[in-house]
Amino acid sequence: MRLLSVQLPKDEYHKRVGGGLPTGSIVLSEGPHGSGKSVLCQRLVYGLLSNGYKATYISTQMTTVEFINQMTSMDYKITKELIGGHLLYIPVYPLLSKNIRKENFIEKIIHTKALYENDIIVFDSLSTIIANDANPEKIDDLMAFFKRIASTEKVIIMTVNPGELPSTVNEQLRIAATIIMELELKPFAGDIKNIVKIVKYNFAQQNFQRVTAFRVEPKIGLVVEITSIS
Numbered sequence: 001m002r003l004l005s006v007q008l009p010k011d012e013y014h015k016r017v018g019g020g021l022p023t024g025s026i027v028l029s030e031g032p033h034g035s036g037k038s039v040l041c042q043r044l045v046y047g048l049l050s051n052g053y054k055a056t057y058i059s060t061q062m063t064t065v066e067f068i069n070q071m072t073s074m075d076y077k078i079t080k081e082l083i084g085g086h087l088l089y090i091p092v093y094p095l096l097s098k099n100i101r102k103e104n105f106i107e108k109i110i111h112t113k114a115l116y117e118n119d120i121i122v123f124d125s126l127s128t129i130i131a132n133d134a135n136p137e138k139i140d141d142l143m144a145f146f147k148r149i150a151s152t153e154k155v156i157i158m159t160v161n162p163g164e165l166p167s168t169v170n171e172q173l174r175i176a177a178t179i180i181m182e183l184e185l186k187p188f189a190g191d192i193k194n195i196v197k198i199v200k201y202n203f204a205q206q207n208f209q210r211v212t213a214f215r216v217e218p219k220i221g222l223v224v225e226i227t228s229i230s
Contacts, residue, residue, distance in 0.1 A: 003205045004119065004155060006047030010075075013043060013224055018201065018208035021048075021120075021179070023153040025203060026146050028173055030160045031183030036194040036214070037159040039074075040183065041124050043222040044157065046076040049086060054118035056088040060128040063091050074221035088118060092129065106133045110145050119154055126158040126173075127165050134169045143176035150178075178202040188213070193225060 002023045007014040014020060021027065021044070029037045038061065045055050062070060064082075067089055071078050081087040109129070115121055123129065130142075146156050158177075162170050174180060180200040185192050193213045201208055213225035 001203060001205075002153060004048055004053055005051040006044050008047050008050060010220065011222060011224060013212075013214070013222055014047065016209040016212045016224060017044075017198070018204050019206040020051075021155045022203040022205060023119075023155060024150050025155045025178045026143075026150050026176060027155065027157040027179040027181065028160060028177035029157065029181045029183065030162060030170075030174075032163065032185075033161060035183035035185055036196070036216075037161075037183055038124055039194075039216050039222060040181070040196060040214075041122050041157055041159060042071060042074070042076060045087075045120065045122060046071065046078065046221075048120050049078065049081050053120060054086045054088075055120040055122065056090070056115055056118045057122045057124065058090045058092055058115065058129075059124050060092055061124070064089055067091070073218055074216065075219045076221055086118075088114075090115075104133060105129050106138045106142050110142065116149050116154065121149070121154065121156050123156075123158045125161060125164075127160040127162075131164045134165050136168060136172065139169050139172045143172060147176065174200075 003020045004023060005014065005020040006017065029040060031037050045057060048055055059067060068079060078087055082089060150156050160173060177200065182197045182199055184195050186195050194215060196212050196214065198208060198210055215223050215225060217223050
């Protein structure tokens with residue numbers, strides 16, 4: 001088992017997440033819309049790319065151009081990685097239109113082998129992709145497949161809005177995950193803070209912080225808040 005570093009010179013978030021992500025991990029980033037799940041994924045992916053790893057990013061929210069602009073706005077420049085093949089970006093939101101939304105996306109996820117050639121695979125958001133597909137049997141199959149993929153020294157990250165899936169399916173995802181990050185927005189000192197809580201961390205190789213407050217600044221990216229929030 002290796003630790004895939006997410007260290008960047010501009011912030012210390014890697015210290016909050018145990019230095020990086022252990023291979024074999026299935027990471028569940030869970031929270032409502034606007035809580036920062038995508039930004040956290042983008043920070044992790046940029047950190048991984050900066051340390052020489054390859055990533056696949058499947059998005060339900062942005063086109064390729066929008067993704068490049070979003071990353072550039074945080075000074076996470078990824079054009080070279082896209083051109084060089086270190087980052088495979090797949091926008092799937094056009095496929096989620098009402099006309100074809102009922103297609104079997106879980107089957108597509110399992111059988112599209114090209115998604116799993118890189119070191120890290122991100123589904124942002126998985127709950128949106130599988131919302132009309134999810135039942136306990138299919139989720140069992142998907143999580144068993146993810147575990148087989150992760151066991152080949154890869155990391156799978158999936159973001160989920162719990163309101164999009166039945167509670168039984170959410171629980172299946174939590175059981176299968178080896179790392180669970182819960183995100184929320186919380187009032188603090190007259191402001192609203194993004195909070196990420198690590199409530200499960202299997203295979204940890206370094207100390208990690210259970211609760212981290214963060215903000216996002218233009219041309220800087222994710223900034224860890226040095227505050228105490230209970």
